[in-house]
Amino acid sequence: MINESAVHYSRILTELTLSFHIIYATLGVGVPLMIMLAHWVGIKKKDEHYILLARRWTRGFVITVAIGVVTGTAIGLQLTLLWPNFMELAGNVISLPLFMETFAFFFEAIFLGIYLYTWDRFENQQKHLLLLIPVAIGASFSAVFITIVNAFMNAPQGFDIANGELVNVNPLKAMFNPAMPTKVAHVVGTAYMTSAFVLASIAAFRLVKGSNHIYHKKALFLTMKVGLIFSLTSLIVGDLSGKYLAEYQPEKLAAAEWHFETEEGAPLILFGTLDSNGEVDYAIKIPYALSILAHGSPFAEVIGLDQFLKEETPPLYIHYLFDVMVSIGMLMIAVSLVFVVGRIFKWSIVDSKWFHRLLVLGGPLSVVAMEAGWWLAEVGRQPWILRGIMRTEEGATTSNQVDLMLLLFCVLYIILGIGSIVILTRMFRKNPVEKELEDREGEVKL
Amino acid sequence: MSLDLEIIGIGVLWTFLFGYVLIASIDFGAGFFHAYSEFTNQHHILTTIIQRYLSPVWEVTNVFLVFFFVGMVGFFPKTAFYYGTTLLVPVSIAIILLAIRGSYYAFETYGNPSHKGYAFMYGVAGLLLPAALSIVLTISEGGFIVMEDGTPNLEYWTLFTSPLTWSIVVLSVSALLYISAVFLTWYADQANDTAATNLLRRYALIWALPTIITAGGIIYELRYHNPEHYERLLNLWWMFALSFLLFIGTVWLIWKRKNYGTAFWLLVGQFTLAFYGYGISHYPYLLYPYLTLYDGFTNEAMAIALIVVFLAGLALLIPSLYLLLKLFLFNKDYVSGKSKQEH
Numbered sequence: 001m002i003n004e005s006a007v008h009y010s011r012i013l014t015e016l017t018l019s020f021h022i023i024y025a026t027l028g029v030g031v032p033l034m035i036m037l038a039h040w041v042g043i044k045k046k047d048e049h050y051i052l053l054a055r056r057w058t059r060g061f062v063i064t065v066a067i068g069v070v071t072g073t074a075i076g077l078q079l080t081l082l083w084p085n086f087m088e089l090a091g092n093v094i095s096l097p098l099f100m101e102t103f104a105f106f107f108e109a110i111f112l113g114i115y116l117y118t119w120d121r122f123e124n125q126q127k128h129l130l131l132l133i134p135v136a137i138g139a140s141f142s143a144v145f146i147t148i149v150n151a152f153m154n155a156p157q158g159f160d161i162a163n164g165e166l167v168n169v170n171p172l173k174a175m176f177n178p179a180m181p182t183k184v185a186h187v188v189g190t191a192y193m194t195s196a197f198v199l200a201s202i203a204a205f206r207l208v209k210g211s212n213h214i215y216h217k218k219a220l221f222l223t224m225k226v227g228l229i230f231s232l233t234s235l236i237v238g239d240l241s242g243k244y245l246a247e248y249q250p251e252k253l254a255a256a257e258w259h260f261e262t263e264e265g266a267p268l269i270l271f272g273t274l275d276s277n278g279e280v281d282y283a284i285k286i287p288y289a290l291s292i293l294a295h296g297s298p299f300a301e302v303i304g305l306d307q308f309l310k311e312e313t314p315p316l317y318i319h320y321l322f323d324v325m326v327s328i329g330m331l332m333i334a335v336s337l338v339f340v341v342g343r344i345f346k347w348s349i350v351d352s353k354w355f356h357r358l359l360v361l362g363g364p365l366s367v368v369a370m371e372a373g374w375w376l377a378e379v380g381r382q383p384w385i386l387r388g389i390m391r392t393e394e395g396a397t398t399s400n401q402v403d404l405m406l407l408l409f410c411v412l413y414i415i416l417g418i419g420s421i422v423i424l425t426r427m428f429r430k431n432p433v434e435k436e437l438e439d440r441e442g443e444v445k446l
Numbered sequence: 447m448s449l450d451l452e453i454i455g456i457g458v459l460w461t462f463l464f465g466y467v468l469i470a471s472i473d474f475g476a477g478f479f480h481a482y483s484e485f486t487n488q489h490h491i492l493t494t495i496i497q498r499y500l501s502p503v504w505e506v507t508n509v510f511l512v513f514f515f516v517g518m519v520g521f522f523p524k525t526a527f528y529y530g531t532t533l534l535v536p537v538s539i540a541i542i543l544l545a546i547r548g549s550y551y552a553f554e555t556y557g558n559p560s561h562k563g564y565a566f567m568y569g570v571a572g573l574l575l576p577a578a579l580s581i582v583l584t585i586s587e588g589g590f591i592v593m594e595d596g597t598p599n600l601e602y603w604t605l606f607t608s609p610l611t612w613s614i615v616v617l618s619v620s621a622l623l624y625i626s627a628v629f630l631t632w633y634a635d636q637a638n639d640t641a642a643t644n645l646l647r648r649y650a651l652i653w654a655l656p657t658i659i660t661a662g663g664i665i666y667e668l669r670y671h672n673p674e675h676y677e678r679l680l681n682l683w684w685m686f687a688l689s690f691l692l693f694i695g696t697v698w699l700i701w702k703r704k705n706y707g708t709a710f711w712l713l714v715g716q717f718t719l720a721f722y723g724y725g726i727s728h729y730p731y732l733l734y735p736y737l738t739l740y741d742g743f744t745n746e747a748m749a750i751a752l753i754v755v756f757l758a759g760l761a762l763l764i765p766s767l768y769l770l771l772k773l774f775l776f777n778k779d780y781v782s783g784k785s786k787q788e789h
Binding site: 083091093114172 | 503505506508509512513515517523524527530531537538539541545546548549553597744745747751752756759762766767769773774
């Protein structure tokens with residue numbers, strides 16, 4: 001019994017919830033690390049500016065955490081509400097990492113509450129710093145565990161199938177599936193990267209707006225250094241992900257690269273459009289690059305879409321998503337590299353207004369890249385919800401009310417999105433750093 | 447019933463649900479009293495007490511719920527099929543209400559001067575939530591889900607016209623106001639805030655009666671709705687009798703204005719007995735009559751892994767929760783606002 005319209009709306013609602021949630025979730029993973037770094041640098045350098053940086057980031061972070069928590073609860077329940085047949089089958093296997101994710105989140109929630117309300121209760125800032133360690137660990141590990149769930153859906157293993165049920169389950173084997181290492185590393189790395197660039201764009205924005213305060217310059221340098229490190233790791237892991245796909249999910253790689261025929265020495269297609277006859281126009285072709293990406297050798301054979309049934313391959317538009325993700329990633333590496341090197345060698349270009357403007361764009365662009373990357377990963381495993389085992393339409397609910405729920409959630413996310421932006425801007429406009437530094441004069445002991 | 451993995455599984459989940467019911471009640475009730483005091487111009491009495499309690503714990507409350515439903519699908523994946531399909535509408539509404547409350551709380555506390563309209567929404571959302579969530583308990587009694595072509599369908603009309611549904615809704619709302627008022631009376635008393643203590647004490651006494659009357663009424667209704675369940679409830683009569691005695695104890699202490707702390711712990715005992723009494727009598731059904739603990743259970747390897755992770759998690763959580771409570775609930779300086787606080 002498949003209800004076509006329920007399947008359709010379930011897909012849209014899940015996509016909507018996740019796309020909205022991951023903006024806040026990504027910041028939720030990366031920002032605690034940045035707060036911890038700022039707090040630590042502040043103590044080490046005995047520099048009040050960094051302590052204040054940690055404090056101001058934390059205040060904004062609370063708002064994003066709140067939205068992350070409520071949308072995370074939404075997607076957690078929607079998994080069961082919209083995909084009951086999938087959860088009935090896969091619940092036997094994925095519940096372990098799901099359960100562990102809640103523990104990590106629990107841990108984070110407790111210590112974040114303590115950290116927030118004890119700013120001035122600890123005489124010793126070092127003790128206060130210790131509270132941030134469980135927050136950052138909890139945040140990162142919830143990303144690790146939830147990504148393991150997603151990796152399992154891409155590369156299910158660790159069970160046998162008998163009479164349509166999953167039996168002989170080996171929970172650890174299921175968790176440590178082949179997709180897991182690259183997925184987890186890429187998700188966590190890009191979350192750090194995105195958060196660093198988002199925070200950098202705030203600092204850059206203040207500089208563009210005319211503030212010349214040393215506080216913003218320190219913030220910018222710190223965030224750009226972290227951004228550079230994690231954009232480089234994302235590049236390396238991205239390359240490993242390509243090799244993973246070539247080995248285990250060749251149809252996803254082939255669709256993303258518009259690689260139609262299996263061949264040796266395959267070229268990589270960058271950009272371009274696909275016309276109605278399925279011909280590629282305006283593309284840049286880099287000879288042998290796909291073989292290198294897939295197997296690390298220019299002459300290796302790369303499996304093309306011709307090896308698969310038409311109904312078992314993902315839609316071809318994922319190529320555009322791949323382009324968006326990779327181009328932004330490369331751009332951000334270049335920008336942050338120029339900035340960091342320029343700062344060290346005191347090039348004047350990195351302090352120019354137009355460069356700061358570019359940095360302001362860096363945050364939103366990184367968020368776009370992150371969204372594009374998730375859409376690529378998710379649409380790229382269509383038509384499967386559990387690759388090779390269950391098709392997406394078989395997992396969906398049969399309820400007739402999904403369209404109405406979609407509408408309700410749309411309204412909710414619009415309210416939450418606008419609300420969070422309004423509150424965040426108001427919070428920092430009303431209390432600029434210059435004012436807060438003045439207010440705190442002589443109050444801080446380091 | 448012997449102690450097998452199924453029982454451990456449901457025991458763990460029931461405990462987390464109980465944890466959620468208890469702390470969410472305090473939370474939802476606090477939101478309601480806060481909104482109510484705004485509209486009766488008494489908010490200067492209650493606001494600081496409520497804010498001081500809620501701020502550090504609002505995030506933690508939510509996790510108990512997530513824990514429950516993630517664990518439910520983990521230990522009993524078949525519940526996803528029955529409850530997932532049928533509960534789309536009520537649970538989606540609950541999610542939206544939760545989202546409004548959670549985000550509003552953060553917006554209000556960290557970003558915004560207070561706004562009456564928001565406070566109202568916050569208070570009302572807290573009352574609608576238990577109604578939306580307690581539907582699940584009603585449905586589990588059977589009689590509201592009909593199987594068609596192998597897929598379960600929720601009969602909304604039967605559900606909305608059943609007295610059982612409405613009794614459970616009324617119980618959940620009055621119990622949450624009662625629990626919340628008793629706890630906050632104690633909290634305000636610790637802060638030496640006489641005005642707030644007196645106001646909350648009055649609320650506690652007001653909500654005690656409807657709570658106990660509806661609880662009794664539901665047992666009576668089950669006699670007709672689900673006689674099998676009613677039989678098992680009667681077998682556990684002593685748990686409910688003991689629970690009732692504890693209830694009398696709480697009300698008496700509050701009436702006499704003494705030992706609010708003991709009163710609260712008696713209340714916890716009362717609800718623990720009633721909640722577990724109800725839970726045990728539900729055995730072996732997860733959804734009467736379609737699904738029992740045994741046919742919905744996950745495979746053994748997963749069950750053991752879940753229990754191991756659960757124990758490891760508890761080893762981490764209990765000290766952390768203890769630290770949280772020590773710093774914010776049982777810290778006289780913090781509660782009474784003496785320690786410097788800023789965020």
